[in-house]
Amino acid sequence: MIHPGTLLKASFQASKEFFRSPAQGSGSRLAQASGAPSVIVPIRSIGPSHIERIATHLLALSPQDRYLRFGYSANDEQIQRYVTGLNFERDEIFGIYNRKLELIAMAHLAFSTDPELKNCAEFGVSVLAQARGRGYGARLFDRAAMHARNEGVAMMFIHALSENTAMLNIAHKAGATVERDGSETEAYLKLQPANLDSRMTEMLDEQIAQTDYRLKVQARQFWRFLATLQEIRRGVQDSRDRMRL
Numbered sequence: 001m002i003h004p005g006t007l008l009k010a011s012f013q014a015s016k017e018f019f020r021s022p023a024q025g026s027g028s029r030l031a032q033a034s035g036a037p038s039v040i041v042p043i044r045s046i047g048p049s050h051i052e053r054i055a056t057h058l059l060a061l062s063p064q065d066r067y068l069r070f071g072y073s074a075n076d077e078q079i080q081r082y083v084t085g086l087n088f089e090r091d092e093i094f095g096i097y098n099r100k101l102e103l104i105a106m107a108h109l110a111f112s113t114d115p116e117l118k119n120c121a122e123f124g125v126s127v128l129a130q131a132r133g134r135g136y137g138a139r140l141f142d143r144a145a146m147h148a149r150n151e152g153v154a155m156m157f158i159h160a161l162s163e164n165t166a167m168l169n170i171a172h173k174a175g176a177t178v179e180r181d182g183s184e185t186e187a188y189l190k191l192q193p194a195n196l197d198s199r200m201t202e203m204l205d206e207q208i209a210q211t212d213y214r215l216k217v218q219a220r221q222f223w224r225f226l227a228t229l230q231e232i233r234r235g236v237q238d239s240r241d242r243m244r245l
C-alpha cells in the first residue's frame with residue numbers, strides 16, 4: 001500500500017517538475033545521476049483515444065526489439081494490424097508518458113478468451129530504447145499483476161525468448177516460475193486473490209497517473225502559449241528595430 005508520506009513527496013516533486021520548461025531537460029536524469037530513486041512512476045490505463053500514440057510507440061521499436069516483443073520480426077503493417085486489433089474492452093493497456101506526452105513505455109495485459117482458462121492473462125511489454133534501465137519495465141509488470149489480481153486472474157503468463165535477459169529478470173524478480181524450453185521461455189506468476197489493500201492501491205495508482213497526465217497536458221499547453229507570446233514579442237521588437245534604422 002502506498003504510504004501517505006510517499007504521496008506527498010510525489011505531488012511536491014510533480015509540481016516542481018511540470019512547470020519546468022522542456023528545454024531544461026528531464027529532472028529524472030538528475031535524480032538518476034545522484035542515485036536517488038524516483039518516488040513514483042505514474043502508470044495509467046490507456047484507452048482507444050491513445051491508439052495513434054500506441055502505434056507510434058511500437059513503430060519506434062527496432063527490428064530486434066520487435067522480435068523480442070512479438071516473438072517474430074513484425075513489420076510496420078503487422079504492427080498496425082496488432083494496434084487496430086487491440087480490444088480495449090476486454091484487455092488492459094498501461095502506459096508511461098514523458099513530459100512531451102510521448103508514450104515511452106507500454107504494457108498489454110491480455111485476458112484469456114478461452115472459457116476454461118478465464119482466470120489467466122498474458123503480459124507483454126515494451127520500453128523505448130532511450131527510457132530503458134530506469135525500472136519502467138518492472139513497474140509495468142507490477143502494475144499489470146496488481147490489475148490482473150483485482151480482476152480475479154490467478155496466473156499471469158509471460159512468453160519470452162530465452163535470450164531476453166531483461167524480461168526474464170523482471171519476471172524472476174517478481175517471483176514468477178520461469179521454464180526454459182530451448183530458445184523460448186515461459187514464465188508464469190501465481191497471483192494472490194484480491195483484497196481491500198490491492199484494490200485501494202490500484203485505485204490510488206490510477207488516480208495519481210491520471211492527475212499526472214492532466215498536468216502534463218496543461219504544462220505542454222502552457223509552454224506552447226509562452227512560445228507563441230515570445231514569438232509575438234520578438235516580431236514587435238524586430239519591427240521597432242527596423243523603424244529605428
Ligand SMILES: CC(C)(COP(=O)(O)OP(=O)(O)OC[C@H]1O[C@@H](n2cnc3c(N)ncnc32)[C@H](O)[C@@H]1OP(=O)(O)O)[C@@H](O)C(=O)NCCC(=O)NCCS
Nearest residue numbers: 068069124125126127132133134135136137138165166169
Ligand atoms: C524488456 C524491457 C521491457 C525491459 O525494460 P526496462 O525498463 O529497461 O527494464 P527495467 O529497467 O525494469 O529492468 C529490469 C531488469 O532487467 C535488467 N536489464 C535491463 N536491461 C537489460 C539488458 N539489456 N540485459 C540484461 N539485463 C537487463 C535490469 O538490470 C533489471 O534488473 P535488476 O532489477 O536486477 O537491476 C525492454 O528491454 C524492452 O522493451 N525490450 C524490447 C521488447 C521486449 O523484449 N519485451 C518483452 C517481451 S514481452
